[in-house]
Amino acid sequence: MLRHLVLSAAAVLAASAVGPAMAADPPGAPWQSPLLQDHPLVGTFVEASTGVTLSAEEALSRAADARYLILGERHDNPDHHDLQAWATEQVVERSRRPAIVYEMFEADEQDEIDAFLAGAPADAAGLGEAVNWAESGWPAWEHYRPMADTAVAHGLPILAGNLARDTIRDIARQGLDSLPDDQVNRLGLLEADEPAILAGMTRDVDEGHCNLMPEDAIAPMVTVQRARDARMAATMAQGLEADGTDQAILITGNGHARTDRGVPLRLRQMDVAPEDILVIAPMEVREGMTTVADYAEAWGGESFNAPFDILYFTPRLDMVDHCEELRARMEKKKAE
Template identity: 40%
Template sequence: MLRSFLAVLALTWAMATPMQAAEPWTDWQAPIHADSEMAGTVWDARAGATIDPAELIDRLAQARFVLIGEIHDNPDHHRLQGWIIARLAMAGASPAVVMEMISRDKAEALSAYLAQPEPTAAGLGPALNWGESGWPEWQFYQPIAEAAFAAGLPIGPGNPPSNLTRQTAEQGFDSLGKARKAELALDEPLSPALSDALMDELYEGHCQMLSREKLAPMAKVQRLRDAFMAEGMLTAERETALLIAGNGHVRADRGVPWYLRRRAPESDVAVVALVELDGERAAPRDYVETGPDGTPIADFFWLTPRAERPDPCEQMRQMMQQQSGGN
């Protein structure tokens, strides 16, 4: 018992100073609205009030499952995720870290790298062949790995293997087999309202340039990924787990929490959505997104500056023109 106490004390002492110096809201990297008074605000959607980051950690430390959403190309979101992981460890939590960005195709390479005598956060990306993954460059995600490594937390894959993703897009959930489909909780359909809302999100996310018929396979893939990420949290090496994923996956109404509720209904789940400021909404409460029933899709909304990026709809328009031969 004394040895365990001293280990925790040593970890806390080692992490306290660097993490205090690394508070992301003192040195934003994303430039747009970085000088806004709302940048760094944490909004408790249930209480309808602002809370400070320390109170957020206290609340998250009580949950079995913590889900932290993100916008993938915003570096501050990954720095905040790393900060949360480090602070949870300092508070005595010891969750497994499940990452959407690591598919089960990479499970063997991940295990092999983590089994090395001295794996480093910097080396994890190359070990997973990150440069060819399609995700933003590894330096964006490295703060997450650094925090997990420093706290001795395991990292696990979230997304399904690519061949299963393709199979589901083409053949639907029945291709999984009856037992596997039920195990993943994919035998229960979303309610019509949630299903329609998912299709609406995909339609808007693809700039209204694809028909809903063409988007139907994407909706199946979205659900498959949510189900696999929930399973990754449920089967992680630790009793508690923390998920790093896009905001669309962590939303409480139809994302990963939907599957967690069906497979572990007694578990406490806490969702944090990292949201970019847009300069148009005047108060933190204006950034609260709700589901079809009016319930907030996250427990906490952490407001951050916006990253610079090209217009995604213009990029998609150009890509579609190239695919159609420029007509």
């Protein structure tokens, strides 16, 4: 599986306590991403289904009302992590007690996470080291620390949302037969997805790997994607069962946050009511794309319907075509 490229380090968002009557300003200028900062959509929340602009307070009110709050990201964009940190702190300031679930933590790291939290740390600075984050392939821990800092400060659970790497490898090689029957049932994977969903996931996997994967490798990776999304959904539900929690927040990439075939779909298959789920997706602006409908089309939606609930537009981190870079490296390797 191709790793996401790691291009920058993020600064920790300084959280300020505010009352529920007025939202603190969301993160914004000075932006850390340098490109298209003057784009007309930058810094705005927009309802994906209608294209209507929302105030920060309206977006936060919906976030605080959700039992399952999914905060997306482009993994290496520091402005997206600032938004996640701000939203997490703000819903806690509105008297919610969420479990914080990370896509980036794997199931077999939960013991290390629990041991770290049992030590009553002052903050989450040492959590990255506790799970050997530097070797994980994810962007710097400082991107992801602020949400964990909020959890530590308020005594909230931190949960590993992803499958263990060995489990992912086994699913890629052997399919769902590699999992115990009770786990397949618990993850809601007994029934096949509808053809349209599988077709969309197939496109996602192929395009996400720059159309360079062997054709016979795509279907196994779709199965892995289904299992990963189902595991994250199940972990969110687990977080809501913890003592003293009343919400689950998932930190994940925008691809997993899609309402049509990502974690929200798996939650609905677990009989979670759609109105209990909210997805806020930070979205990098693009040149010449100044309407929400443009972004819906880019994500395969219709009309205003990008497959998220609320979009938050940020500048771009870069204009690099990572697939072109990958093709060039592969061609160079072949020539050597």
